[in-house]
Amino acid sequence: MSVIEGKKAKEILKKAEFIAVLTGSGISAESGIPTFRGNDGLWKKFSPEELSSFEGFYRNPAMVTEWYRYRRKIILGTKPNPAHLALADLERIVTEFYLITQNIDRLHQRAGSKKVIELHGNIMENYCIKCGKVFDIEEFDCVYEKFEDHVPRCECGGYIRPNVVWFGEPLPEEAFSEAYKAAVNCEVFISIGTSGAVRPAADLPRYAKYNGAYLIEINPERSYLTDIADLWVKGKAGEVLPQFVEEVKKLKGMK
Numbered sequence: 001m002s003v004i005e006g007k008k009a010k011e012i013l014k015k016a017e018f019i020a021v022l023t024g025s026g027i028s029a030e031s032g033i034p035t036f037r038g039n040d041g042l043w044k045k046f047s048p049e050e051l052s053s054f055e056g057f058y059r060n061p062a063m064v065t066e067w068y069r070y071r072r073k074i075i076l077g078t079k080p081n082p083a084h085l086a087l088a089d090l091e092r093i094v095t096e097f098y099l100i101t102q103n104i105d106r107l108h109q110r111a112g113s114k115k116v117i118e119l120h121g122n123i124m125e126n127y128c129i130k131c132g133k134v135f136d137i138e139e140f141d142c143v144y145e146k147f148e149d150h151v152p153r154c155e156c157g158g159y160i161r162p163n164v165v166w167f168g169e170p171l172p173e174e175a176f177s178e179a180y181k182a183a184v185n186c187e188v189f190i191s192i193g194t195s196g197a198v199r200p201a202a203d204l205p206r207y208a209k210y211n212g213a214y215l216i217e218i219n220p221e222r223s224y225l226t227d228i229a230d231l232w233v234k235g236k237a238g239e240v241l242p243q244f245v246e247e248v249k250k251l252k253g254m255k
Ligand SMILES: [Zn+2]
Pocket: 128, 129, 130, 131, 132, 133, 154, 155, 156, 157, 158
């Protein structure tokens, strides 16, 4: 049984040379990454706002720093799944490709994806809230060990925070404008494992569709996007995406 059904879908994917993809938490969940809504063990007593907002960080930087170290450790213990690998593969077979993600775990990069647009930042980097200096994991851990209170501070004296988008913060402007450009210019837009409810990321598939792209949704359940999607591939990304990419290759005469 094929996952790309219908003559039109096949024709479009055969010719498509510009594909944009949006991924959400569903694809990370398949690698075993929890949603981290603050309901795991030790962290239960804190509200998501305390753990993931600038106000929470400013009030208690030591706690928020530990929370992100804990999450980072869990994420580093996971691996890209077949869906991540299939997307890296898809990038290699078309001329223009952008992978827009709402995930902060960097699993797409670990799977080999190159053009990744991170809408919510990523958990592997930290930056100084005063001068903006970026610290990778090694640099951050080094500074972390240096301070007895385990609240890493930059040479300039500023606190160092995770490079992720917190409650109440806007998306990084450059990333969103790149994502917007990809959405309005692509021929095919594929939305994977996202509810289609959280704006402004959820607007991207709509921008794509209204600008003439063929909209494909890959999701085990219906979402807010299903009704406007041209093709809904029902299933878990890790199960259907590898086959989807194989079928695209076949349509393009690559196999
Ligand atoms: Zn600084």
